[in-house]
Amino acid sequence: MNSKFLLSLMTCTLFGASGISHAAGNTPPLPMANAQSQGVSVDGIKRIDAFFADEIANNRMPGAVLAVAKNGKLVIYKSYGFLNKATNTPMPLDAIFNLASMTKVMAAVGALTFYEEGKMPLNAPISNWYPQMKDMKVGIVAADGSLTTVPAKNPITIQDLMRHTNGLTYGARGNSAVHKLFPSASATAAFDYTGPEFMDKLATIPLLYEPGTVWDYGFGIDVLGLIEEKIANKPLGSVLQERVWSKVVMPDTSFQVADNQRARLAQPLPLDPMSGKPQKIKILTDKVKFDCGGSCAFSTAGDYIRFGQMMLNGGSLDGKRVLGPQTVAFMTSNHLNKDIKNLVGGTEPGRVGYGFGLGVAVRMERGLSAINGNVGDYTWNGANGTLFWVDPKEQMVVVMMAVAPGDIRKIHREKVNALVYGALEK
Numbered sequence: 049m050n051s052k053f054l055l056s057l058m059t060c061t062l063f064g065a066s067g068i069s070h071a072a073g074n075t076p077p078l079p080m081a082n083a084q085s086q087g088v089s090v091d092g093i094k095r096i097d098a099f100f101a102d103e104i105a106n107n108r109m110p111g112a113v114l115a116v117a118k119n120g121k122l123v124i125y126k127s128y129g130f131l132n133k134a135t136n137t138p139m140p141l142d143a144i145f146n147l148a149s150m151t152k153v154m155a156a157v158g159a160l161t162f163y164e165e166g167k168m169p170l171n172a173p174i175s176n177w178y179p180q181m182k183d184m185k186v187g188i189v190a191a192d193g194s195l196t197t198v199p200a201k202n203p204i205t206i207q208d209l210m211r212h213t214n215g216l217t218y219g220a221r222g223n224s225a226v227h228k229l230f231p232s233a234s235a236t237a238a239f240d241y242t243g244p245e246f247m248d249k250l251a252t253i254p255l256l257y258e259p260g261t262v263w264d265y266g267f268g269i270d271v272l273g274l275i276e277e278k279i280a281n282k283p284l285g286s287v288l289q290e291r292v293w294s295k296v297v298m299p300d301t302s303f304q305v306a307d308n309q310r311a312r313l314a315q316p317l318p319l320d321p322m323s324g325k326p327q328k329i330k331i332l333t334d335k336v337k338f339d340c341g342g343s344c345a346f347s348t349a350g351d352y353i354r355f356g357q358m359m360l361n362g363g364s365l366d367g368k369r370v371l372g373p374q375t376v377a378f379m380t381s382n383h384l385n386k387d388i389k390n391l392v393g394g395t396e397p398g399r400v401g402y403g404f405g406l407g408v409a410v411r412m413e414r415g416l417s418a419i420n421g422n423v424g425d426y427t428w429n430g431a432n433g434t435l436f437w438v439d440p441k442e443q444m445v446v447v448m449m450a451v452a453p454g455d456i457r458k459i460h461r462e463k464v465n466a467l468v469y470g471a472l473e474k
Contacts, residue, residue, distance in 0.1 A: 077350035078357055081121030084473075088116070088123050092471020096124070099467055104129035108321045109433070109460065111139035111314065112450035113349040116468060117357055119443045125349070132315040144300060144312045145449040146331050147345045147352075148235075148430030152269040154288055154301075154355065155341030156210055156407025159272050160375055161291045163206075167279055170210070173203035177275045180251035186215065187226035187254030195225035195254070202259040206275070209268035210406040211383040215255025217266040222256075229253045233431075234270050234342030235331050243274045243338035262389040263404055273341025284339035295368040296358050298351035303339040305346050313346075316432075316451040327453060329432055343431075349449045352436065356445035360438050379406040380426045380438075393417075396458050398465070419462055420469040433457045435464065442472065 083093060096114065103109045111129025115122065127139040162168035175182035181204060185197035200215075208214040219230035230253055231237035237246055250267065257264055273284040280287045285303040293301050305313060313332055320327045336344050347355075358365040359380075362373030371379075382403030384390050392409055393400035393416075401416030402409040408426040411417070427437035433452035438445050448464055450457075 076122055076125060077115070077354050078117050078120065078122040080125075081118075081123055083118075083123040086118040086121055086123050087474040088118060088471050089473045092467070092473075093124060096464075096467045096471065097126070097128075099463060100128040103460070106321075107133075107317060108456060109450050109452040110317050111143075112448055113139060113141055113143055113145075114449075114464075115349040115353040115445075115447045117353055117360075117445040120357065120361070122353070125353075131312070133317055134315070139314070140312065142300065142312060142348050142350065143314045143449065144305060144309060144346050144348055145314050145434055145451060146329060146430070146432050147347050147434055148343050148432045149428060150347075150352070150430040150434050150436050151234075151341060151343055151345040153407050153428050153436070154292060154345065155269050155273045155276070155284065156379065157359075157371060158276055158284070158288045158291055158341075159206070159210065160371055160379060160406065162276065162279055164372060164375055168206055168275070170205060170207035172206050174206065174209065174271060174275065175203060177278045178247050178251070178271075180248060184215075184251070184259075185254040186258050187224075187229075187256060189224050189226060193225055197254045200255060200259055202261075204255075204259045206272070207383065207406070208259050209272040209275075211404050212263050212265055212268050213257075213260050213384070213388055214266070214268045214271075215257040215259055215262075215264065216250060216268055216271065217256040217264050221265060224256075226254055226256045230266070234267065234340045235336065235344055237267070237270065238336035238338055238340035238344055239330065239334060241337060243277065246338065247271070247274060260388070263384055263391050265395060267342060269407065270340050270342040273339065276341070277339075284341055285345075288345075292355075292370055293351075295370050296351075296354050296365055297368075298347065298354060301345065301347040301351045301355075303345050304335065314449070314451045316453060320454045320456075321452075322454055322456050329451065329453060347449075349447050352447045352449070353445055356436060356438050356447060360440060360443065360445055380408060380410055380424070381405055382410050382412055396461075398458070398461055419465040421465070429457075429461060431457070433460065435461050437465075444468075444472075 110133040113127045116124035131137045131139045184200040204214045220232035363371035363376045384403045397418035401413040422441040425439040429435040433450040435448045
């Protein structure tokens with residue numbers, strides 16, 4: 049492709065060629081401000097633009113949408129590259145992306161609305177809603193790899209689901225005899241099981257760890273979403289629409305992309321840029337059997353930046369409240385006490401120095417992580433290439449939507465983080 053044409057596809061600014069689609073028509077998702085007036089340098093934005101141009105030109109990602117809010121104002125909102133590289137379709141600002149694990153943050157917020165109503169105490173055992181989860185076993189893997197079980201000493205609680213201390217691991221996260229019994233990941237489970245079938249399946253599998261003792265990534269938020277469904281007697285998508293998305297005004301966020309909107313779905317490159325192997329994201333073409341709170345939602349950069357701004361504001365946006373400010377502060381505080389083994393940093397270099405709150409990783413120390421930020425920033429990203437963080441000290445929300453699964457997404461996270469913080473002048 050002609051390099052000048054390619055570069056022209058990577059300069060869609062706020063009112064650029066890709067346009068804006070949001071609840072109010074052509075209005076931006078947040079009030080606009082000149083970047084320099086909010087302490088973001090022109091040279092820094094040029095470096096960001098050059099990074100995306102280089103990644104796209106070298107087939108390391110098909111395209112992206114970047115949204116950065118500072119002090120409640122939208123200072124960067126740009127689309128880069130291609131919605132679908134195979135068809136040379138330019139990336140629009142309102143492109144729709146599978147969020148993967150960025151779904152978890154929204155599901156946690158939804159659960160906390162029930163918590164505020166006294167319907168979901170954090171110490172409540174999940175067997176209150178799913179009795180089959182009452183007498184769980186913990187797997188013991190011997191040196192020869194054989195598996196035995198012992199009764200769990202502690203019940204799995206709502207807090208254990210939200211902070212990933214429940215022992216319900218992802219099968220893809222290891223090769224032990226316990227890991228091999230679990231479905232590989234959230235979306236995989238949602239393709240294979242209905243919600244009730246999934247819970248029945250989990251009840252038969254020994255836990256990787258004793259509940260409440262080890263942070264380990266897994267199915268906690270999927271179970272949390274199914275408990276939300278039980279309380280509300282409706283699908284998780286309907287719960288979140290009623291309690292979160294409608295209040296924040298997130299019109300393009302859902303668990304099922306409508307047929308007339310599927311042309312806006314961002315697509316991955318045909319080949320993984322690091323391994324050279326074919327890659328496909330099944331959820332872009334196939335429907336799941338339940339609204340999995342761990343991975344299955346779709347959204348746009350415009351919708352998610354509003355969600356992040358609501359969080360930074362202490363639970364409200366444009367006069368509509370989702371959570372109380374004390375609940376948001378509670379959610380974004382570290383919930384891993386000294387007796388809980390913290391394995392958050394083992395997920396990737398950018399998580400060293402983090403604890404974990406209710407659905408989000410929370411930075412406890414500055415300088416240990418491979419990514420920049422401040423004590424108190426909180427974050428969670430998506431395995432298909434999306435990223436999200438909130439930095440209260442900088443009064444900043446960052447959302448990058450991209451379809452770049454595989455290990456390259458971790459490289460992109462570190463580089464985008466460096467570029468954004470490098471662009472700050474004050």
